[in-house]
Amino acid sequence: MNEEIQIILETTEKVLQKNINHQLRQNIDQKNNDLINLWNEVEEIGLPKIVVKEKFDGFNLEFASVLPIIQLSNSLGAPIPLSETILCNYILSECDINPPEGMITFANVSKNIKISGNELSGELISVPYLNLTDKIMFITKIDGVEKVVFLQNSNLDIEQKKNFLAEPRFNVNLKNNNIIEIKTLNPKINFNYLGAILRSAQMIGSMEKILNLSIDYCSQRKQFGRPLSKFQAIQHQISEMAVELSASSAALSTIASSEDLSKNIYDIAILKIRTGIAAGKIIAISHQVHGAIGFTKEYELAYFTKNLNSWRNDFGNESYWEEFLGKDFLENSNKNLWEYLTY
Amino acid sequence: MSKFNFPFISETKELSNLRKEVRKFISEALINKEFEPAADGWVFSANPNFSKKLGSKGWLGMSFPKKYGGNEKTTLERYIVTEELLASGAPVAAHWIADRQSGSQILRYGTEEQKQSIIPKITSGECFFAIGMSEPDSGSDLASVKTKATKTDDGWILEGRKIWSTGAHLSNYMIVLARTSPASEKNRHEGLSQFLVDLSLPNVGIKGIPDMSGQRHFNETLFDKVKLPKDALLGSEGKGWEQVVGELALERSGPERFLSHFCLLENFINQFRHVLVKSGSQLIGRLIAELQTLRRMSFSVASMLQNGESPETQAAFVKELGNRFEKMMIESLREFSNIIPLYEWPNQLQNLFEDATLRIPSNSLRGGTTEIMRGIIARQLGLR
Numbered sequence: 001m002n003e004e005i006q007i008i009l010e011t012t013e014k015v016l017q018k019n020i021n022h023q024l025r026q027n028i029d030q031k032n033n034d035l036i037n038l039w040n041e042v043e044e045i046g047l048p049k050i051v052v053k054e055k056f057d058g059f060n061l062e063f064a065s066v067l068p069i070i071q072l073s074n075s076l077g078a079p080i081p082l083s084e085t086i087l088c089n090y091i092l093s094e095c096d097i098n099p100p101e102g103m104i105t106f107a108n109v110s111k112n113i114k115i116s117g118n119e120l121s122g123e124l125i126s127v128p129y130l131n132l133t134d135k136i137m138f139i140t141k142i143d144g145v146e147k148v149v150f151l152q153n154s155n156l157d158i159e160q161k162k163n164f165l166a167e168p169r170f171n172v173n174l175k176n177n178n179i180i181e182i183k184t185l186n187p188k189i190n191f192n193y194l195g196a197i198l199r200s201a202q203m204i205g206s207m208e209k210i211l212n213l214s215i216d217y218c219s220q221r222k223q224f225g226r227p228l229s230k231f232q233a234i235q236h237q238i239s240e241m242a243v244e245l246s247a248s249s250a251a252l253s254t255i256a257s258s259e260d261l262s263k264n265i266y267d268i269a270i271l272k273i274r275t276g277i278a279a280g281k282i283i284a285i286s287h288q289v290h291g292a293i294g295f296t297k298e299y300e301l302a303y304f305t306k307n308l309n310s311w312r313n314d315f316g317n318e319s320y321w322e323e324f325l326g327k328d329f330l331e332n333s334n335k336n337l338w339e340y341l342t343y
Numbered sequence: 344m345s346k347f348n349f350p351f352i353s354e355t356k357e358l359s360n361l362r363k364e365v366r367k368f369i370s371e372a373l374i375n376k377e378f379e380p381a382a383d384g385w386v387f388s389a390n391p392n393f394s395k396k397l398g399s400k401g402w403l404g405m406s407f408p409k410k411y412g413g414n415e416k417t418t419l420e421r422y423i424v425t426e427e428l429l430a431s432g433a434p435v436a437a438h439w440i441a442d443r444q445s446g447s448q449i450l451r452y453g454t455e456e457q458k459q460s461i462i463p464k465i466t467s468g469e470c471f472f473a474i475g476m477s478e479p480d481s482g483s484d485l486a487s488v489k490t491k492a493t494k495t496d497d498g499w500i501l502e503g504r505k506i507w508s509t510g511a512h513l514s515n516y517m518i519v520l521a522r523t524s525p526a527s528e529k530n531r532h533e534g535l536s537q538f539l540v541d542l543s544l545p546n547v548g549i550k551g552i553p554d555m556s557g558q559r560h561f562n563e564t565l566f567d568k569v570k571l572p573k574d575a576l577l578g579s580e581g582k583g584w585e586q587v588v589g590e591l592a593l594e595r596s597g598p599e600r601f602l603s604h605f606c607l608l609e610n611f612i613n614q615f616r617h618v619l620v621k622s623g624s625q626l627i628g629r630l631i632a633e634l635q636t637l638r639r640m641s642f643s644v645a646s647m648l649q650n651g652e653s654p655e656t657q658a659a660f661v662k663e664l665g666n667r668f669e670k671m672m673i674e675s676l677r678e679f680s681n682i683i684p685l686y687e688w689p690n691q692l693q694n695l696f697e698d699a700t701l702r703i704p705s706n707s708l709r710g711g712t713t714e715i716m717r718g719i720i721a722r723q724l725g726l727r
Contacts, residue, residue: 215724235721239663242347242720246660250349250640257351273632318629325631326624330616337609338430341635342354342362 005065008050012069015041016076025079025303035132039080039103047073047082049099051090056098063090063194067201067256074205077303081105081129087198088137091191095148095183103133107172108195108314113140113149120149120179124172130158131168139191146185153177165306188260193268195315197255200275203311204252206304207245207278210286213301214238218289228289237285244278251275266328269321276318279308346656346723349643358423365427368400373431380432380606382698385599386709387560389513390434391468397428398468403438404446405466411450412463418649422642426598432606436510436560441465444593445472445518449539452578452586457539461516473511475519475540475564476587479504483715485520486531486584490566492521492538499571501538504563507709511562512549517542518590519566520583535583538575545569556701588655594710596644596658600665601637603706604673607695611676614692618682626675633668637661656723663716666707673699 019038042048050066052058070083081103088106089099105128113122124138136151157173185191215238218228228234251271258264283305287294294301312318329340354362372378372393381388397403402424407413425443428435446465449457464470481487490503501521511517517540524534542549546567551559578586608630612619619627641661647654676696685693707713721727 211724215726219726229726232718235726236714236717238724238726239717239720242724243660243663246347246349246657247636247640247664249347250351250643251636253349253351254639257353269628270632270635273629274636319625322625322628322632324628326626326628327620329631330612330620330624330627337612337631338605341631341638342426 002065004061005068008045008047008066008069009072011045012042012047012072013076015045016073016078020076020078022077022298022300022303025077025300026297035080038078039132042078042080042082043101048085048103049089049093051086052093052099056093058089058093058099063197064256064258064261067197067252070198070201071205071208071252074202074307075209077206077209077300079303081132083198083202084129087194091139091148091189091194092137092150092181094186094189096186097148097150097181097183100135100150100152102135103129104135104137105129105133106191106195107136107138108191110138110140113142113174115142115179115182118179119176120151120174121176122174124174126161126163126169127172128167128169130156130170130172131160136172139185147182148185148189149179150181151177152180163310165310167306167310188262190262192315193261193265196268196272196321197261199311199314200248200255200271201252203275203279203308204245204248206308206311207241207248207282210282210301210304210308211238211241211245213304214241214286214289217293221291234289237289241282241285244281248275248278266325269325269328272316272321273318273325276312276321279312283308346654347660349640349657349660350646351639352419352643352646354423354642358419361420362423362427365402365424369427369431369433372396372433378432378434380610380695381434382432382607382695383603383702384432384606385429385435385439385603386509386705387436387558387698387702388432388434389437389510391437391471391513393434394438394468394471396468397435397438398466401466403442403466403468404462407446407450407462407466411458412466414466418645419642422598422645426602426638429598429602430605430609437471437513438465438468439599440474440510440514441470441472443597444474444590445516447593448518448537448586448590449577451589452537453539454574456574457577461539464515470516471510471514473508473514473517473542473562473564475505475508475517475538477505477507479506479563483712485587486526486535488520488522488535490519490521492519492523492536492571494523495570498573499538499575501540501566501569501571504565506552506563507561508564509561509709511542511564512551512559514542516540517564518577520587523580523583532584534581535587536580537577537583537586538571539577540566540569540571540575544571554701555704556698589653591711592653592655592658593648594658595662595716596641596648596654597661598638598641600641600662600706600710601634601668604669604695604699604703607676607692607699608672610692610695611679614689615679615683622682623679626679630668630672630675633664633671637665637668640664656719659711659716659719662710663713663720666713669706670703673703 049058054060085104088104092099107124107127109125111123159171163169251274401414405414405416492499519538519540523536546569548565644654644657
């Protein structure tokens with residue numbers, strides 16, 4: 001890891017640790033001042049634009065190189081769309097759109113998008129963070145050409161919904177809304193691939209936190225006269241969490257060292273599959289070893305396990321990528337399996 | 344938590360070329376019918392002629408110094424060669440343990456004389472080794488071994504039994520872990536030593552133990568007051584535990600922990616590809632993701648070994664995940680028989696599947712059980 005990233009990591013950790021407490025995560029439905037303060041501090045150190053070109057006042061880092069920063073901010077459980085903004089700003093910048101100040105969120109599902117002149121209609125489904133921002137980026141196909149669209153409107157027709165974890169998500173009904181920017185998507189950008197990488201890195205950060213919470217809790221909590229961590233049954237469960245996490249991190253390190261992400265679809269599929277599998281196991285084991293306290297709103301664990309459970313479905317879940325990878329090998333390659341694995 | 348990290352190591356052009364070279368060698372051997380691909384070939388398929396051939400190619404003890412007949416290649420190069428051999432189901436059992444761990448152990452701890460007399464025979468594929476760790480009353484609890492070596496004026500007297508030693512009946516030597524002084528109350532790991540035991544010595548009795556498939560690969564070895572020369576001691580007296588722990592890192596992290604049954608999977612896919620396209624792509628995608636992740640982790644550990652690190656914990660991760668992958672893979676194939684019944688599978692595939700099914704219970708026992716791996720990891724997490 002280079003020195004620049006190391007410095008950003010240290011600063012990020014300082015700023016986030018100073019400003020995040022679990023109380024902050026409990027009122028994310030509202031746009032409260034503490035969240036705004038947290039965002040301002042994050043913006044102050046330039047984080048939202050670390051992957052943005054210099055001409056747009058960014059740090060111009062490689063997307064792959066900032067994955068450790070995304071991992072870290074999620075291991076600290078920052079309840080703001082920092083990771084989302086980093087990705088949106090990167091895509092805008094690569095498509096030659098000057099990224100805005102402030103938080104920005106993305107819509108990864110859209111329906112019936114139509115554009116006439118400078119006006120837009122259609123639906124955006126299950127968009128996170130619209131309680132905190134009115135800026136949205138999404139990708140859509142217009143006449144067979146992929147476009148990136150940037151919207152900003154305080155009068156959006158928004159319906160508050162929730163995902164299957166009761167986390168706030170929003171549907172947006174677009175009727176003749178003004179587009180702020182629309183550009184042809186830079187062919188090197190694939191939103192679905194980048195989204196899968198982003199969510200995986202976020203999940204790995206969350207899993208690190210969950211593992212540490214489980215170790216700490218089991219070392220302190222005593223039953224039958226000794227700490228839970230001294231029971232072999234508990235030790236083995238927690239070891240399994242570490243095994244799952246290490247496999248996911250190994251898959252991420254492959255991506256983090258790749259030179260051209262857009263050509264690395266095979267490793268992206270592996271990353272999303274491996275991380276999704278790990279997430280399922282880690283959610284189940286961490287709740288099991290925590291007992292009832294982990295099931296409460298006041299304790300941190302569920303904030304992280306809910307994120308995991310939600311993110312593993314974004315940009316294709318395990319089945320989606322398994323099917324993709326299996327077909328890529330079985331149908332599209334005329335290699336035997338060993339040749340396929342060793343290229 | 345650096346012990347849980349597996350930095351990505353890429354395969355260089357040189358390594359890919361070596362891979363091609365090994366692959367060519369194997370396909371020629373297959374054409375000449377020198378071997379039949381076998382499941383768990385590194386345990387079950389011993390072919391001293393094939394081992395000798397590998398030795399003459401410079402692919403045994405390939406990282407050892409040239410002055411002992413080695414090739415001074417890297418651990419990564421050795422990784423490539425072993426991967427190719429395992430993936431093809433080649434008969435590598437005869438030399439496997441000597442090449443994987445015993446040779447390195449001698450180079451690390453042995454005397455100059457021991458190195459000169461034994462290492463060149465390992466690299467030429469003419470000297471095979473067995474592991475002398477477990478005993479009838481000591482399995483996972485290795486520190487409880489009772490085999491005893493007593494010092495005499497001209498050497499040692501070795502007394503005890505070793506069990507589950509794969510290939511002992513075909514081997515020239517066994518590295519035996521024995522007690523040379525009583526364990527102290529505080530530390531059971533003290534007082535153990537390793538010995539290089541020539542299995543042709545008088546009073547060494549080797550008896551095969553048929554496994555659940557009826558085949559013989561592992562053995563019980565009786566040492567009935569065997570007289571050992573002074574220089575049978577490997578390394579330092581009393582330091583056997585430290586030595587054996589390092590040996591286990593070599594033993595646990597390699598690709599045999601997840602490629603032992605690869606030839607079954609490959610054969611299965613080649614046979615049923617047309618069916619899998621319709622109803623098995625998700626399963627195959629899952630297997631690819633798991634397998635490729637394991638390959639990267641194991642390759643990363645090979646690089647740590649190359650750099651002189653001691654990746655015992657990372658090795659435990661690879662072994663645990665690898666064993667689990669193999670069991671899951673064989674289970675998935677069994678479930679597939681719902682679509683095409685087993686009795687309609689071609690004979691060779693049926694045989695591979697039978698062998699795999701009968702051998703798979705041992706994958707999470709040999710080289711340290713699942714429970715031991717989890718214990719090692721738990722210790723690193725600060726839980727023990």
